[in-house]
Every structure is written in structure tokens, then in C-alpha cells.
Amino acid sequence: MAYATIIVPIIVALVATYFATKYGIRYFRFIGLVTTDVHKQKKPLVPYSAGIPLLSGTLCGLLVYVFMNVFVFGVSYELAHVFAGITSMFIIALVGLFDDLNSVQVKVDGFVEGKKGLKRWQKPLLTILAAFPLMAIMAGTDHIFLPLVGEVELGILYPFIFVPAAIVIASNAINMLGGFNGLEVGMGLVYTLSLGVFALINDSTLAAVLFLTTFGALLGLARYNFPPARILSGDSLTYLLGAVLAVGAIIGNMEKAVLLTMMPFVIQAALKFWSFKSNGSFASDLGAVQRDGTIKSRYGNKVYSWTHLVMRSGRFTEIQIVAIMMAVQAAFSVLPFLGIF
Secondary structure (H helix, E strand, O other): OOOHHHHHHHHHHHHHHHHHHHHHHHHHHHHOOEEEOOOOOOOOEEEEOOHHHHHHHHHHHHHHHHHHHHHHOOOOOOHHHHHHHHHHHHHHHHHHHHHHHOOOEEEEOOEEEEEOOOOOOHHHHHHHHHHHHHHHOOOOOOEEEEOOOEEEEOOOHHHHHHHHHHHHHHHHHHOOOOOOOOHHHHHHHHHHHHHHHHHHHOOOHHHHHHHHHHHHHHHHHHHHHOOOOOOEOHHHHHHHHHHHHHHHHHHOOOHHHHHHHOHHHHHHHHHHHHHHHHHOOOOOOOEEEOOOOEEEEOOOOOOOOHHHHHHHOOOEEHHHHHHHHHHHHHHHHOHHHHOOO
16 A cells, blocks of 8 residues: 555656646747746757646646545545645745746846846745645644754744744745756755655655655656756746755654755855855856856856856866766765764
């Protein structure tokens, strides 16, 4: 029973996302939801907001999980958590779509940065709405793990403080690192797989289903998102992946494992705020594409992002930069299995 209710949703999510993405590419181009692929020589306009087909596939997989539990195996407990998680994911993907719909192209220092999107203060304000479904069912336990402190009992503060904070922080943290074909999807493949396996090992079945179903959906999207991408990620995808991490941490009581896995994004946030302190604005992750197809940092030897560190380390193409960042994510994804902290 357990294996069937995990494997089947993964396959369904993969197939559903594959076909939803194929349709989404045509539809987004038809309605003009396109943006500049800045790391290509000819700067083509490419459809984006890949979070929408990813959401479609993930929801299909999760609903199949519900169907199998209720109608095949006669199990109906924890369904409130499933539907609360689905609602949170839907809300946050919708916020990301609103961000993506403002597709006015922006230039900074002569470089095309992509679309304009929502104002910075609007993003955390809107993403907090996704916390309400989980707050309503009092999802999770009343204690969390804090580095160097240990287990902390939060009581009623858990649903009213920690849950919304987790949703807002996770979604916006994932949104801080991207801009390369396949980067968000590639890193997402690594951390959803590792967290899904970790959840299985620790008998957090519901969290395992969420992470592994999302992994399956990302596999279905990867063919169209890796270089040369036929659809770009957009904020709908980064917000959605952040929500998956937060929801999985809450319903699976996996805050420690998720925090350790997210350390690349914690470091990225620190680098971004350092760039703001140094320059008065947040540095871009993007680089300048060279004639040989390699990508060079716009900031010289200064490092304000993981991508800057990679670009200054050698002459790498887009797919090589993505592969390196996936390896970085894999290194941090091992930490929960080692019992760090």
C-alpha cells in the first residue's frame, strides 16, 4: 500500500506536468506572457511562469494520492493536511503568476534584467496569504528545532507566528536564486528528492508524498526548462517550490532537515543583503554572455551571489553553471542524513 500510494502519484505528476508544460508553452506565447532569455546571444523572447504547469502536475499527483487512499485502501486520516497544503500551494502560485504577469522589460546598467514584476514590499505581504490554510487546521507540532539552541516549545505561537513566517521566508528565499535555464528546476530536483527520501526514512509519509510528487512534476518540466529553455521558471515556480518546502517541513515535522537543505538559499540571502549594504541595491544573479557561449560575472571579482562565485571561478556555459549549483545543493542536501546539529 505505502509504496503504491507514493510511486503512482510521482508518475502521474510527471506525465501531467509534461503535457501541461507542452500546452502552457503554446498558450503563454499566444497571450504574450514572454520575457527575454538574457543568457542567449540573440536574446530571444521565451514563455515563462513554469510554476503553473508544475502546480497542475503536482496537484494531479496529490489528488491521485487522495483517491487511492480513500477509494482503494479506505484510509482517510490526514486528508485535511493534504487539502490545506494544496490550497497553500495554489495561493502562492497565484501570487507568483501575478508577479509574472507584469512583463514590462527592465534594463539595469545597460543589461536586460527581464520583467518588472511586483514591488518588493508586495511579495512578502501577498505570500503570507498562503499560510492561512495551514494555520486554520493547526498543522504541525508546537515545537521546532533552532540551530545551537535545540528543541523549542512554541505553543500557540507555532501556527500564528512560525507557520506564516516559514511560508514567507521559504518562498522568498527560493526566489532569490535563479535566472539561468534549469537552475531553479535543477536544484529543486535535488532537494525535493533528498527531502522525500529523508521523510520516508523517518516515517513522515505525507511529507514524503509531497516532496516526491513535486520531484516527479519537476522531472516532467525539466525537458522544457533546461538549456536551451522553451519555458522559463518565473516567480510562480520559485514561490511554489518555497511553499512546498515550508508545507513539507510543517506537516512532516521536518523543520531541521528543511533548514539544513535550504542553507544555499540562506547563504544567498546573506550575499544579497550584503550587496544591498555595499551598493544600495540588490545585485543581480545574471551574467554577461560571451561570444564563446560562456557567461561572465558583471561584478568582476566581487561575490554577491552563488552564481557570481561560480562565474568568477572559471569560464562556464549556462548548463555548466547549473550543474555546479546542483552539485552545491546536493552537498547541503546530505546534511540532514548526517545528523548535523
